[in-house]
Amino acid sequence: MSKASVGTKRLLLGRPFRSDTLGDTHLPKRIALPVFASDALSSVAYAPEEIFLVLSVAGLASLAFAPWVGLAVAVVMVVVIASYRQNVHAYPSGGGDYEVATVNLGPNAGLAVGAALLIDYVLTVAVSISAAAANIGSAIPFVNTHKVLFAVGAIVLVTAVNLRGIRESGAAFAIPVYTFMASMAVLVVWGLFQVDVLGRDLQAESANFDLVSTHGGAVTGLALAFVVAKSFASGSAALTGVEAIHNGVPAFRKPRSRNAATTLLLLGVIAVTFLLGLIALAVQLGVRVAEDPARQLVGAPADYHQKTMIAQLAEPVFAGFPIAFYVVMTVTAVILVLAANTAFNGFPMLGSVLARDNYLPRQLATRGDRLAFSNGIVLLAVAAIALVVVFEARVTVLIQLYIVGVFVAFTLSQLGMIRHWTRHLADEKVPAVRRRMLRSRVINVIGFVLTASVLVIVIITKLFAGAYIAVLAMTAVFVVMKLIHRHYATVARELEDSTWEVVLPSRTHCVVLVSKLHLPTLRALSYARATRPDTIEALTVSIDTAETRALVREWESSRISVPLKVVESPYREINRPVVDYVKRLRERSPRDVVIVYIPEYVVGHWWEHLLHNQSALRLKSRLLYERGVMVTSVPWQLSSSDGRAEKVGDEPIVGRWAGPEAE
Incomplete structure (x- = not known):
């Protein structure tokens, strides 16, 4: 919530009360009557x-x-x-x-x-x-x-x-x-x-x-x-x-x-x-x-x-x-x-x-x-x-x-x-x-x-x-x-089922979604690697052949060691090819956990929500129904959210991937 909206809320409703002051709000008869x-x-x-x-x-x-x-x-x-x-x-x-x-x-x-x-x-x-x-x-x-x-x-x-x-x-x-x-x-x-x-x-x-x-x-x-x-x-x-x-x-x-x-x-x-x-x-x-x-x-x-x-x-x-x-x-x-x-x-x-x-x-x-x-x-x-x-x-x-x-x-x-x-x-x-x-x-x-x-x-x-x-x-x-x-009642029965046994996954497989090779993508790759998964790969959906070829050339020239997989989408869909790809991963290794990393923008104005993240929201809603699949949003704060570009420490995050030492 922005500072302006918080200020408006405080003006209309007043300052919040602590939970332990609930007793102070009890009414005497002269107030209770009206x-x-x-x-x-x-x-x-x-x-x-x-x-x-x-x-x-x-x-x-x-x-x-x-x-x-x-x-x-x-x-x-x-x-x-x-x-x-x-x-x-x-x-x-x-x-x-x-x-x-x-x-x-x-x-x-x-x-x-x-x-x-x-x-x-x-x-x-x-x-x-x-x-x-x-x-x-x-x-x-x-x-x-x-x-x-x-x-x-x-x-x-x-x-x-x-x-x-x-x-x-x-x-x-x-x-x-x-x-x-x-x-x-x-x-x-x-x-x-x-x-x-x-x-x-x-x-x-x-x-x-x-x-x-x-x-x-x-x-x-x-x-x-x-x-x-x-x-x-x-x-x-x-x-x-x-x-x-x-x-x-x-x-x-x-x-x-x-x-x-x-x-x-x-x-x-x-x-x-x-x-x-x-x-x-x-x-x-x-x-x-x-x-x-x-x-x-x-x-x-x-x-x-x-x-x-x-x-x-x-x-x-x-x-x-x-x-x-x-x-x-x-x-x-x-x-x-x-x-x-x-x-x-x-x-x-x-x-x-x-x-x-x-x-x-x-x-x-x-x-x-x-x-x-x-x-x-x-x-x-x-x-x-x-x-x-x-x-x-x-x-x-x-x-x-x-x-x-x-x-x-x-x-x-x-x-x-x-x-x-x-x-x-x-x-x-x-x-x-x-x-x-x-x-x-x-x-x-x-x-x-x-x-x-x-x-x-x-x-x-x-x-x-x-x-x-x-x-x-x-x-x-x-x-x-x-x-x-x-x-x-149904949810309570499902969550309290004592017969369920905790089975750890045999391996973790990370999939980082890529649309362009920019800072939000690099951050998502960085966070995915930080979890030390068994396997990690980047995934992009090809809906325009020329743009996809340009992305592949840029990826290869950046010397990023994470492989980039390209999924064809002849009908220009994005969500279905990703979901189908994740399903195939699960079918090959049912005991593996697939973690999908989705870069998302953090915006500061209400109208910016209409311009960003709509594809990510739809994709997340589809992936959440898949068993054995976890969805992780990786935020990238735009300048409108806090007045400055987000950095990791004092160094832009792109520096982690630009040097020759990148794996």
Whole structure:
């Protein structure tokens, strides 16, 4: 890596951390809350809106169900958080739901959870960033017309911050997250205070519009029940991010489990309060949001642009103080961008655990310069950008793919915890401990029933609306991880075969590849002779008769004692004649080792790689598959690599071959 690229890397990421400073990056609760809970907290910016949006399909009368749907979502959230407080104490190693399912339900169940969470983390980033674009687009029209560009830029920014390390990213995100919490609290409290205490008639800009169903007529019976169930499924997006705290327990300061459980409790209280408060305020102010505003909102102006629910609430609440409106919209957009940070912490951590268990490439298990799982962070960013571009940063479309994965994980995790407590109860004799275990098992049983019910509702209501894409993606990831695990297992068996006996080669035969008689060739010959092989020869491929004859004449006049073999190539190929020649050497003496020396240029600029070494790379890739053949690259540093021509000692290497004493 050049000095310029190293300097750029240090500027963007900061100085590298020593491995023994990993403990210094652990998070206190005040930093862990914005790092791991920003997703669940920020979902209150779009989960209530999704409830109203889905209900709008059935017309204005269906909005009466909104508070009840919100209450149902809040109940599920309370139960899930109570359940996960059991999980963080029982399994604090960072495997999260994957570890719970694997230990108690088997590897396939654990792998299903891992695949579901990986997909859901990618969707978390795509949905959160797209929602941020929609919210800031309500205040800035330019962003509304360039949502995809804004979303991609935001993902790149969050990625860069996370590559600097978990503690530094947490400190950077703490202020915006706490500012968002304060803004939501002021919005809800001040809005409800004006309406309920001061008796002011606050109305959203859409309050006077009539809302008709997408079909134009009344929706009743089973159709209405389906719409309500679907709105509940969409509103359940508020629960995403809860599992990230369980996955991130190792990142907390000691005592880790207790700090993680406390953070979960804080998350639950804040998220439930904001969710119910915003829904109550939206009902009071008569907010109308529609899937198809042009058709459903009767009485709206022809050029009406539907704003987000947060924008429609903030405008009348802060009517006399417009700067507050822009503050709310700005911090809402920022928190939605930062909500992706939960996934940027959860995805790499889970990926490292899966890689450690040989289900993902092992590169995902290694930490980068800043002690973050850099490869996992970059992989998540690339996948999320692809989703944003493909679905054009549309929240309503992306959210249909959402939630399935996280509720698969919730359900299997709760079932695993039930088996965990049942297994331990069979061996526990202390009455006080048994009572605690029984209470924990009851909590997990309730959690299993609720999350399984929500999963069924989500699948029924969203499968054909787009959730099938997420299901197919989970299945594909599951299969790929199984294949990766099989590959690693096969390699391990091959490398640990105790029946293999070490047999030394009878002779070594060196072949130095020659294209011209220049310094890189002479260096390769020098290094080959230094290994003292049994036999050594130079090899060139003749693709131009005149050039080959000139090379042979120059070789003979140089008095180099190493014989030069010429291999004819009537079809002007280079790789195949060399490979065939090496194969013939091996066939004549199967116990010999053939060492092929290939001179290569070391260049200093990226564009120089396109101009040099391509033939060498292709030839090496062919020779590496031949048994009993070793390939040795002999570097020749060009001046661009370090500013000077390479020499051996104080004498140019050509001097070793120019004198009469050469053998």
